[in-house]
Amino acid sequence: MRETVIDDETGLLVHNAPRAVADAVARLLADPALVHRLGTAGRANAERRWSLDAATDRIEQALLLSTAAFR
Numbered sequence: 001m002r003e004t005v006i007d008d009e010t011g012l013l014v015h016n017a018p019r020a021v022a023d024a025v026a027r028l029l030a031d032p033a034l035v036h037r038l039g040t041a042g043r044a045n046a047e048r049r050w051s052l053d054a055a056t057d058r059i060e061q062a063l064l065l066s067t068a069a070f071r
Contacts, residue, residue, distance in 0.1 A: 004046060004050070006045065008038075010038060012038070
């Protein structure tokens with residue numbers, strides 16, 4: 001999901017085109033250190049942003065904002 005990926009930090013975002021995807025895969029295959037760095041950062045980002053507590057906090061804030069107009 002695009003909102004979970006920070007390009008070249010937690011993953012690689014590419015255009016939906018065969019050449020772009022192939023180039024990204026080739027880059028990953030050629031650079032195991034990049035794979036490790038992206039994987040480590042991606043996991044940390046997912047744990048921080050998408051934990052149950054973090055998701056609950058975002059939902060609560062959205063509900064509070066959406067009901068503020070009715071107060």
